[in-house]
Each structure stands twice: as C-alpha cells, then as structure tokens.
Amino acid sequence: MAAETTRKEEAVSETRPLLYLAEYDSPGEVMHAAEAVRDAGYERWDVHTPFPVHGMDGAMGLKDSAVGWIVLIMGLTGCASAFLLMWWTNGVDYPLVIGGKPPFSLPSMIPVMFELTILLSAFGAVFGMLGLNQLPKHHHPVFYSERFERCSDDKFFISIEAADEEFDLEETRSLLEGTHPTHIELIQEEAS
Amino acid sequence: MGWNEPIEEIGEGRLVSKGTGFKQITDIVSGVTEKKAPRGWWILFGISATFTAILGATIGYLVWTGIGIWGNNSPVGWAWDITNFVWWIGIGHAGTLISAVLYLFRQYWRTAINRFSEAMTIFAVICALLFPTIHTGRPWFIYYPLPIPNQMNMWPNFKSPLLWDVFAVSTYFTVSLLFWYVGLIPDFATLRDRAKHKVRRWIYGFLAFGWRGSNRHWSNYERAYLILAALSTPLVLSVHSVVSFDFATSVEPGWHTTIFPPYFVAGAVFSGFAMVMTLLLIARTVYGLHDLVRIRHLELMNKIMLTTGSLVGYAYAMEFFIAWYSGNEYERFIFINRAFGDYWWAYWSMVSCNVISPQLFWFKKIRRSIPAMFVISIIINIGMWFERFVIIVTSLHHDFLPSAWGNFSPTLFDILTFMGSLGLFFTAFLLFLRWIPMIAIAEVKMVIPEADPHGAGGHALSEGGSHDDSHGSAEPALAEE
Numbered sequence: 226m227a228a229e230t231t232r233k234e235e236a237v238s239e240t241r242p243l244l245y246l247a248e249y250d251s252p253g254e255v256m257h258a259a260e261a262v263r264d265a266g267y268e269r270w271d272v273h274t275p276f277p278v279h280g281m282d283g284a285m286g287l288k289d290s291a292v293g294w295i296v297l298i299m300g301l302t303g304c305a306s307a308f309l310l311m312w313w314t315n316g317v318d319y320p321l322v323i324g325g326k327p328p329f330s331l332p333s334m335i336p337v338m339f340e341l342t343i344l345l346s347a348f349g350a351v352f353g354m355l356g357l358n359q360l361p362k363h364h365h366p367v368f369y370s371e372r373f374e375r376c377s378d379d380k381f382f383i384s385i386e387a388a389d390e391e392f393d394l395e396e397t398r399s400l401l402e403g404t405h406p407t408h409i410e411l412i413q414e415e416a417s
Numbered sequence: 418m419g420w421n422e423p424i425e426e427i428g429e430g431r432l433v434s435k436g437t438g439f440k441q442i443t444d445i446v447s448g449v450t451e452k453k454a455p456r457g458w459w460i461l462f463g464i465s466a467t468f469t470a471i472l473g474a475t476i477g478y479l480v481w482t483g484i485g486i487w488g489n490n491s492p493v494g495w496a497w498d499i500t501n502f503v504w505w506i507g508i509g510h511a512g513t514l515i516s517a518v519l520y521l522f523r524q525y526w527r528t529a530i531n532r533f534s535e536a537m538t539i540f541a542v543i544c545a546l547l548f549p550t551i552h553t554g555r556p557w558f559i560y561y562p563l564p565i566p567n568q569m570n571m572w573p574n575f576k577s578p579l580l581w582d583v584f585a586v587s588t589y590f591t592v593s594l595l596f597w598y599v600g601l602i603p604d605f606a607t608l609r610d611r612a613k614h615k616v617r618r619w620i621y622g623f624l625a626f627g628w629r630g631s632n633r634h635w636s637n638y639e640r641a642y643l644i645l646a647a648l649s650t651p652l653v654l655s656v657h658s659v660v661s662f663d664f665a666t667s668v669e670p671g672w673h674t675t676i677f678p679p680y681f682v683a684g685a686v687f688s689g690f691a692m693v694m695t696l697l698l699i700a701r702t703v704y705g706l707h708d709l710v711r712i713r714h715l716e717l718m719n720k721i722m723l724t725t726g727s728l729v730g731y732a733y734a735m736e737f738f739i740a741w742y743s744g745n746e747y748e749r750f751i752f753i754n755r756a757f758g759d760y761w762w763a764y765w766s767m768v769s770c771n772v773i774s775p776q777l778f779w780f781k782k783i784r785r786s787i788p789a790m791f792v793i794s795i796i797i798n799i800g801m802w803f804e805r806f807v808i809i810v811t812s813l814h815h816d817f818l819p820s821a822w823g824n825f826s827p828t829l830f831d832i833l834t835f836m837g838s839l840g841l842f843f844t845a846f847l848l849f850l851r852w853i854p855m856i857a858i859a860e861v862k863m864v865i866p867e868a869d870p871h872g873a874g875g876h877a878l879s880e881g882g883s884h885d886d887s888h889g890s891a892e893p894a895l896a897e898e
C-alpha cells in the first residue's frame with residue numbers, strides 16, 4: 226500500500242502518471258467539485274466518499290443503476306424454475322397423490338415458488354451489484370496514496386484517471402485547484 | 418437513506434449526540450474491535466463457550482443413541498426441539514424487520530441498531546436450523562427434502578408444509594446473510610484502512626473486496642440495498658407464516674386455525690425486539706455506545722414491543738373466542754385444557770409475560786428506564802418460549818381420544834440441548850462484537866446532519882431542515898437549487 230507516490234526527484238521518464246487525487250473536507254465541497262469535473266467533460270473519473278452522498282449521482286452525471294434489471298431477470302428465473310421443478314417432479318415424473326389433491330396443484334406450489342423467486346432475486350441483487358462494480362478488486366491506484374486511508378473515515382476525494390481523453394497534467398491540475406481541495410496528489414506508477 | 422434533520426417541534430432529538438461527527442463515529446465503532454476485549458467479554462465468552470461445548474456433547478450423544486434421550490413420546494412427538502426451533506426463528510425476525518421494513522419506511526433511527534440485530538438474526542437462524550436437523554435423529558439424511566435425483570426415482574413431496582419450511586428457512590438464512598454482508602463491505606474497508614498490523618489489514622482487506630468508496634459503486638450498492646430490503650420484507654413475513662403452516666395445515670385442535678400466520682409473525686417480531694433489547698443494553702453499557710445508541714432509539718423499540726405485544730395479546734384472546742364460537746368440542750376442550758389443565762402454569766406464564774408485562778410500556782418513565790426495559794425484555798423472551806411450548810405440547814398431549822392422551826416432561830438432555838443452543842448463540846454473538854463493527858459506520862454517518870451536501874459547506878445545520886429527503890435512495894437528486 227505504501228508505495229512511493231511522489232518521487233519527483235526521479236527522472237520523469239521512469240514514472241507514468243495514473244491519476245490525480247483531490248481531497249475535500251465535506252460532502253458539499255466534493256459535490257460542487259464533482260459538478261465542475263462533470264461539466265469539463267471527463268469520463269474516467271470518480272468520487273470517493275465514506276458514505277453515499279445523496280445527489281452525487283446527479284452531480285457526476287451518472288445513469289440509473291442497472292441492478293434492478295438483473296434482479297428482475299433472476300426473480301423470473303427463480304419463479305419459473307420452481308414451477309417447472311414441482312410440476313415435473315410431483316406432477317409428471319412421479320405423481321404423488323397426497324390428501325386426495327391432484328398431483329399437479331398450483332396452490333400448494335406457491336410458497337416454494339415465492340421463496341425461490343426471492344432467493345434468486347437476492348443473488349441477482351448482490352452478485353449483480355458486485356459484478357457491475359467489478360468487485361472484488363483489491364488493486365487500484367487510489368490505494369497508493371497514504372491520504373486515501375481517510376476516505377473510509379471522514380475525507381472526500383475526487384480521482385481523475387490519466388487514461389481519460391481529456392487528461393492533461395497541467396489543465397486537469399488547474400481544474401481541480403479551482404475547486405478548492407485541501408490537497409492534490411498525482412499518483413504515478415514506476416515504469417519497469 | 419439520507420441525512421436526518423430532527424423535527425424539534427414534535428420533540429424529536431438528534432439520532433447521534435451533538436459533537437459526534439464522522440471521525441468520532443469511526444473511532445467509537447472501530448475502537449471496539451481494535452482495543453483489547455474487556456474482562457467482562459472474556460467472562461461471558463468463557464461461560465458461553467462452555468455451554469457450546471455441552472451442546473456439542475449432547476448432540477454427539479443424541480446421534481449415538483437416538484432422540485429417545487429426550488422426553489418426546491407418543492402422543493407428544495414434538496416438544497422442546499420444535500419449541501426451540503420456532504422460538505429461535507422468531508427471534509431472528511426482528512433483525513430483518515429492523516434492517517428491511519424500517520429501511521423502506523425511512524426510519525432513520527434504525528441505523529444505530531440494524532447491524533447488531535442482523536447479526537442476531539443470523540445466529541438465531543443457525544440455532545433454529547440445528548433443532549429440526551437433530552430432531553430427525555439421523556441428521557446425515559437431512560438432504561432428503563432436497564430434490565436430488567436418487568436411486569429410488571422419488572422426489573420430495575412439495576405439497577408438504579414441512580418442505581415449504583425447508584425452502585423458507587434456508588432462503589431466509591441465505592438472504593439475511595447476503596444482506597448483512599453487503600452492509601458490512603464499506604465498514605470492513607474502514608477497518609482495513611485503520612489497521613496497523615499487516616495480518617489485520619490483510620484479513621479486513623480481503624473481506625472488504627477492495628471497496629474504495631467510489632460513487633459509481635455506491636450508486637449500484639444503494640440500489641442493491643434497496644432491492645434487498647424490498648425482497649426481505651415479504652420474505653420475513655413469509656418465513657414465520659410458513660413455520661405456522663407446519664401447524665395450521667394439520668388437523669390438530671389448537672393448531673388448525675387461520676389466525677396462525679399473522680399471529681406467528683407478530684409474536685416473532687415481538688420476541689426478536691426483546692432479544693435485541695437485551696443484547697443491546699449489555700453491549701451499549703460495556704462498550705460505551707451512548708452517543709450512537711440513545712435513549713430515543715430504545716424508547717422507539719419499546720413502542721414497537723408494546724404494539725406487537727398488544728397484537729399477540731389480541732391473538733390469544735381471539736383464538737380463545739373462536740375456539741368457543743366455532744362450536745367444535747375438541748377445539749373448545751383444548752383451549753380450556755390449556756388454561757386449566759395439566760399445563761396451566763405454562764399458559765399463565767405465557768399470558769403474564771407476553772400480554773401484561775409489555776403494557777407497562779404505556780408509561781413514559783418505564784419506556785425510558787434502562788433497568789425496567791432490560792427486565793421486561795428478558796421476561797418477554799421467557800414468555801415467548803412458553804407460548805411455543807403451550808401451542809405445541811398442550812395441543813398434542815390431549816387431542817382427540819382420551820385413550821391416546823399422554824403427558825410430556827423434559828429430560829436432562831432436553832434442558833442441556835436448549836441451554837447449549839443459547840451458548841452457541843452467545844458465543845457467536847460475542848465473537849461478532851469482538852471482530853466486526855457492531856454499528857453500521859457508513860449508515861450512521863449518512864443520517865447525521867453534516868452528511869447533507871446542501872448544508873453550508875456540509876458543516877452547519879442551518880439549511881438542512883428545509884430539505885425533503887423522501888426521494889428514493891439511488892435516484893439522482895437535483896444537483897443545484
């Protein structure tokens with residue numbers, strides 16, 4: 226974690242910029258900064274906060290989360306597979322007549338259909354969320370910064386990746402400085 | 418959830434003490450897992466671990482000998498084992514109610530207690546699952562209810578409520594575990610970032626999945642959390658309903674009633690809140706969480722106990738009335754036998770613990786008195802255990818033909834297994850308190866007024882009161898006014 230991130234004395238050719246990390250003290254400040262970065266047309270950038278700040282999706286210009294669609298598909302799958310399972314096993318493959326009821330009887334199938342709908346929907350919500358977020362991923366340039374440890378505590382950050390088309394060492398820095406961060410850091414990778 | 422500005426006009430106080438900011442919340446909650454465990458923790462852990470060992474020994478003996486070591490007999494084929502199962506699974510319900518139902522109703526005070534009660538849910542469901550498993554007598558055949566192709570070419574009977582129960586309880590356990598873990602991811606990241614020791618950092622880092630507080634992640638995360646809450650709400654209502662179907666679909670007098678599903682759910686929430694209260698009061702005192710878990714939280718919980726306790730009391734009365742009104746002589750006999758027969762003491766323990774004791778919460782003084790609520794919460798837990806005992810044993814012991822009547826009395830192993838399950842529960846719970854943040858750090862930060870991005874610089878409280886925070890959690894809000 227504690228990689229040397231600011232070895233400015235080394236030759237520039239040996240390092241490669243990865244991202245700018247700007248630090249803020251409050252949710253309001255980071256939100257205004259996010260609006261500025263959004264309006265400057267950046268794509269590969271992010272806001273890092275210790276808790277979800279409401280209104281930040283709008284300030285970043287994010288689209289609505291797609292998790293719900295994954296859950297819908299998984300829920301329908303769960304419901305349909307429960308129905309097919311019970312219809313095939315109790316109704317067709319080995320008909321069981323219990324208490325004089327028909328082998329295939331829908332009312333008695335409802336609890337299990339409901340439970341499997343919920344189960345698969347929950348899998349869809351959790352694993353869909355992790356998949357969309359590309360987690361687990363234990364390695365990310367923001368972790369090179371020692372200051373970033375406060376991100377899960379009480380500090381708010383904006384990171385702009387060098388891979389962004391708009392990224393420019395000077396211009397991006399001045400954009401971020403214009404948003405009054407308490408600290409700006411350039412995270413670099415040592416070229417090998 | 419969003420920030421919460423107390424409405425002082427109706428007497429609301431802050432959810433977190435004044436002067437407790439983001440940093441203090443992190444320190445208070447993480448500190449518990451970072452400092453050495455207090456002596457009280459070790460004493461309680463020693464006692465619970467001993468009982469867990471007793472549980473292991475009794476289960477070993479049970480598997481070796483058979484369930485004849487219990488007092489179960491014919492006609493009382495279900496006794497303490499199923500009583501314990503229903504009791505434990507009911508206790509679990511408060512966790513889901515707090516984490517899911519109160520979330521959907523935007524009850525911000527839940528953030529102080531949700532992590533805690535979700536953990537309780539998981540451990541309670543583990544204890545619950547233990548009992549039907551060992552009650553089979555041959556737990557190595559427990560896979561029989563699952564639809565696995567086998568050499569007999571037979572399938573499980575999906576028309577049986579016992580099979581619905583298998584699906585309901587295992588779904589409930591899985592979904593509760595997922596819900597709990599999703600909530601824990603950002604807090605594990607906090608512990609990872611604070612860790613001084615390499616191994617500690619490595620373990621919490623592994624558990625945090627590389628969480629970096631990214632808003633692109635929060636956006637999906639909040640949506641997933643909202644959906645999980647929306648899924649868990651009908652789930653929690655279904656689980657105890659399905660448990661009650663085990664009884665209600667039978668033809669036993671005293672069991673065969675339509676009031677069972679709502680009555681069981683109300684009782685489950687009632688007993689669960691009582692258990693949360695018992696545990697919370699201990700942890701709050703031992704770890705000094707007074708700034709995060711305030712009297713206001715406890716008072717609100719007591720109000721829920723008063724409500725659900727009254728519902729349970731209503732169900733008892735209605736059950737009795739319907740037994741008489743139905744004109745069914747077996748039904749009438751069973752209820753009179755419950756109140757005045759061999760197990761009258763169990764029935765009246767149930768009524769006095771569950772119906773009378775929560776009514777004391779009408780008084781504000783009692784609702785806000787910590788010793789009083791501690792005692793009442795324990796009384797309610799005892800009463801709810803008696804409720805399940807009364808339902809199960811009194812219905813079975815004198816059902817139809819007097820020639821088939823019998824009585825039940827517990828053996829030493831009934832008692833030891835039950836005490837052992839309490840030991841298992843408390844052992845797991847104490848380990849949770851020691852190693853996992855017991856209050857949802859990120860969620861508590863979200864409800865303090867400083868979290869309002871529109872407040873002046875996010876520090877002052879000047880502007881926040883004018884905001885309507887009723888919009889959905891993942892909806893893009895207006896960026897600028």
